Amino acid sequence: METNLNKAQPNGNLFFVNLKYLVLGVFFGIVFVKAEIVSWFRIQEMFRLGAFHMYGVIGTAVLVGMLSVYLIKKFKIKTISGEVVVIPPKKFHKGQIYGGLIFGIGWAITGACPGPLFAQIGAGFLAVMITLLSAIAGTWLYGRFQSRLPH
């Protein structure tokens, strides 16, 4: 999804324009590790219905996100640069079923969705670099065969 914010920026500013997202990412990575969301054990515990932890994390995050989006829409809160907040809608296609099942299989094996992969590497699990490279390769393979897959 193309966004308009950075289009007018010359490349030299790329770093400074995006620095705030790096800072937010650092904060986010710390939460990921400290709440053990990046732990393969926690993901297994979730799929084995061993504890409430992961359901609590995801459920709370969805509720807070939902309330935030509701408030932004209701009070027409603008971005810090004064833009109207636009959230691109998700279009349904069969990929959400097939792709969703495939990702779910991978999620339980790797114990990570894409975000936690980065946090795991940062936390010192260097073998996960192989997982990340494989995930990039998987993304590329999807692109390569996109036109032949049911959607």
Next chain:
Amino acid sequence: MLEIIKQPWSWYVAGILIGLTVPALLLLGNKPFGISSSLKHMCAACMPAKIPLFQYNWKHEAWNLFFVAGILIGGFVAGQFLGGNQPVHIAERTKEQLQALGLTDFSTLLPLDVFGTSQIFTVRGLIFLVFGGLMVGFGTRYADGCTSGHSIMGLSNLQWPSLVATICFMVGGFFSTWVLLPLIFQLF
């Protein structure tokens, strides 16, 4: 204060902070929360190979790459300075089930008898790292989003396709956990 931070964080603190990432990204620059897109931008940047999916100016989406770079740094900070690499206190029942599968290492966030660097060139590594990674990358792009893009951002915005995707993530995960993992662990 630092002592409190060094303890594992509870699910509601984590849930609230992750949920707040949604408005933070929207208000900082109209960015929809989503992490799997970063993998697409890396393909577009490094190896577009005339594939239609990767024909766009990835630099316009560079914020996403800065965000995931930040996540990596955050993982480092938490692991090195905030006590992030402690044993995970999972449910006793789950631990027993995993031991029954043959796992022995419960000393840190990931079992090192599967995800240690010594496993990279083994059959185990091939399955857990390479096969698992391929499924994650292929599946998220096919589904047009992952846990962040669909389960958190999409559900926050009341998108029903995201609910379908989230249910399928869970079904795939249950299948993988209860059917595939026992088969995989029998291999070695």
